[in-house]
Amino acid sequence: MSSLRWSTFSAPSRFYALVNVLNPWLWGLAIALTLAGLYMGFFVAPVDATQGNSYRIIFIHVPAAWLSMVLYLAMAFWAAIGWMLNARMASMLARAIAPTGAVFTFLALWTGSFWGKPTWGTWWVWDARLTSELILLFLYLGYIALVSSIDDAVRGDKAGAVLALVGAVNVPIIYFSVVWWNTLHQGATISMTAAPKMAQTMLMAMLLMTLAFWAYAFAVVFTRAQALAVEREGHADWVRMVARKELQ
Amino acid sequence: MTWGSPAEFFSMGGYGLYVWGAYAVCLAAMLIEPWLARRQRLEALVAASRTEKDSL
Amino acid sequence: MSAAFVAVYTRDIRLALRRRVEALLPVVFFVVAVSLFPVGVGPEPQTLRVIAAGVVWVCALLASMLSVANLYALDHSDGSLEQMLLSGHPPTVIAAAKAAAHWTTTGAPLVLAAPVIGLLLDMSPAALATLVAALLLGTPVLSLLGGVGAALTLGLRSAGVLLILLILPLTIPALIFGSGAVGAVDSGISASGHFSLLGALLIFTALIAPLATAVALRIALE
Numbered sequence: 001m002s003s004l005r006w007s008t009f010s011a012p013s014r015f016y017a018l019v020n021v022l023n024p025w026l027w028g029l030a031i032a033l034t035l036a037g038l039y040m041g042f043f044v045a046p047v048d049a050t051q052g053n054s055y056r057i058i059f060i061h062v063p064a065a066w067l068s069m070v071l072y073l074a075m076a077f078w079a080a081i082g083w084m085l086n087a088r089m090a091s092m093l094a095r096a097i098a099p100t101g102a103v104f105t106f107l108a109l110w111t112g113s114f115w116g117k118p119t120w121g122t123w124w125v126w127d128a129r130l131t132s133e134l135i136l137l138f139l140y141l142g143y144i145a146l147v148s149s150i151d152d153a154v155r156g157d158k159a160g161a162v163l164a165l166v167g168a169v170n171v172p173i174i175y176f177s178v179v180w181w182n183t184l185h186q187g188a189t190i191s192m193t194a195a196p197k198m199a200q201t202m203l204m205a206m207l208l209m210t211l212a213f214w215a216y217a218f219a220v221v222f223t224r225a226q227a228l229a230v231e232r233e234g235h236a237d238w239v240r241m242v243a244r245k246e247l248q
Numbered sequence: 249m250t251w252g253s254p255a256e257f258f259s260m261g262g263y264g265l266y267v268w269g270a271y272a273v274c275l276a277a278m279l280i281e282p283w284l285a286r287r288q289r290l291e292a293l294v295a296a297s298r299t300e301k302d303s304l
Numbered sequence: 305m306s307a308a309f310v311a312v313y314t315r316d317i318r319l320a321l322r323r324r325v326e327a328l329l330p331v332v333f334f335v336v337a338v339s340l341f342p343v344g345v346g347p348e349p350q351t352l353r354v355i356a357a358g359v360v361w362v363c364a365l366l367a368s369m370l371s372v373a374n375l376y377a378l379d380h381s382d383g384s385l386e387q388m389l390l391s392g393h394p395p396t397v398i399a400a401a402k403a404a405a406h407w408t409t410t411g412a413p414l415v416l417a418a419p420v421i422g423l424l425l426d427m428s429p430a431a432l433a434t435l436v437a438a439l440l441l442g443t444p445v446l447s448l449l450g451g452v453g454a455a456l457t458l459g460l461r462s463a464g465v466l467l468i469l470l471i472l473p474l475t476i477p478a479l480i481f482g483s484g485a486v487g488a489v490d491s492g493i494s495a496s497g498h499f500s501l502l503g504a505l506l507i508f509t510a511l512i513a514p515l516a517t518a519v520a521l522r523i524a525l526e
Contacts, residue, residue, distance in 0.1 A: 045249060230289060231295075
């Protein structure tokens with residue numbers, strides 16, 4: 001390939017090829033980081049004084065929560081790029097991110113619930129973090145619902161971009177209002193932010209798992225983006241060539 | 249962190265249900281999701297090659 | 305610019321006046337929905353007083369969202385929406401005018417109906433006054449956000465339900481500050497913080513929402 005510019009990969013055909021090169025490495029990275037992170041989390045990090053071994057859920061809860069938020073911003077970002085620069089692949093990338101973001105949000109809620117039960121005695125706590133995650137899930141579902149309901153791909157991309165941006169702007173406001181609401185009703189006693197005082201090893205494990213989830217997210221989103229590119233460009237030559245090669 | 253035995257590891261000090269319940273669902277999601285994405289790509293490729301055959 | 309605002313606003317009001325029964329449906333829904341809660345939860349005044357502000361707010365939210373789909377759908381189906389946008393007047397002004405008209409025909413009646421509802425739920429006079437004031441600030445926010453949703457879902461099959469799903473999460477801050485204000489007054493503390501936040505929210509939404517609505521309209525009609 002001669003002089004590589006980033007814009008080279010805005011062509012769906014080249015993006016597809018790039019992903020085929022990158023994904024094996026991303027999967028390898030995800031698996032390696034997961035093994036390292038879980039080893040650290042289960043065999044190096046000590047027991048917590050107050051929460052015993054139940055705190056070890058943190059090694060998937062916090063990474064899932066972080067990813068859920070980062071992915072929403074990424075989704076809004078790529079949707080905006082696709083809209084403003086008329087870059088189809090960027091819009092497809094935004095659409096590809098949404099389901100993965102929703103899955104991570106669900107996992108943050110599920111693991112948060114399973115962590116909350118032994119700690120607080122209930123399967124659900126209306127604390128600021130979990131409530132915000134729930135609302136984030138609604139925002140993801142709303143985006144997915146909107147783009148799925150619009151048959152015209154271009155209109156869907158643009159409308160999705162508007163919704164994602166409106167959502168992104170509102171997320172800090174929503175989070176602030178939920179924190180306000182939470183401190184009014186419960187005080188600071190019940191809170192997921194009352195995490196165990198973090199030993200160095202705990203932080204390290206959490207960091208490794210976050211990077212692992214990130215690599216995983218890249219790999220899955222890229223695969224889905226490939227699928228979208230094929231769906232949209234069905235009649236293009238490059239699709240036929242790829243189909244011929246991969247369906248042997 | 250040294251675990252006395254595999255049994256101790258799986259019980260997680262009594263919190264086994266919660267810890268493994270959380271991890272199991274996480275693992276399941278991270279196996280199902282890529283599988284679904286890959287299947288979506290495959291079906292798209294099949295559909296694309298089918299229309300080609302129809303137009304020949 | 306203000307000529308276009310007045311023209312669109314008065315047109316929408318006039319149309320709503322011609323279909324008075326239809327225009328009042330959201331308010332009727334509001335009353336019915338609120339009345340379901342004592343039936344479902346139990347009529348003890350102490351319980352009702354505690355849940356009153358939240359119930360009224362949520363029902364006002366839903367009533368507002370139910371009528372907002374019509375904000376653009378009717379004009380879209382007879383082509384007048386396209387005419388409006390082609391007229392050369394800034395679409396942001398048109399969006400603002402329509403949101404204002406929606407508030408006048410739906411939001412304001414809800415605010416007027418609220419004291420009656422508050423009595424049904426055994427609210428104290430102070431709480432009731434706070435509720436009305438909070439709704440006065442909050443219902444315009446709902447109309448403005450509803451406009452964004454209506455524009456995004458223009459002409460889609462399940463536009464009504466989809467719109468509600470899209471917009472409800474965005475209305476949560478208004479809900480929190482609005483019902484929180486009543487809660488504060490009930491506990492004897494000042495609600496000034498809540499009202500400041502509601503006011504700020506209204507200003508912010510009034511600046512952003514018409515712009516987003518205008519953009520969404522153009523996207524939907526391309």
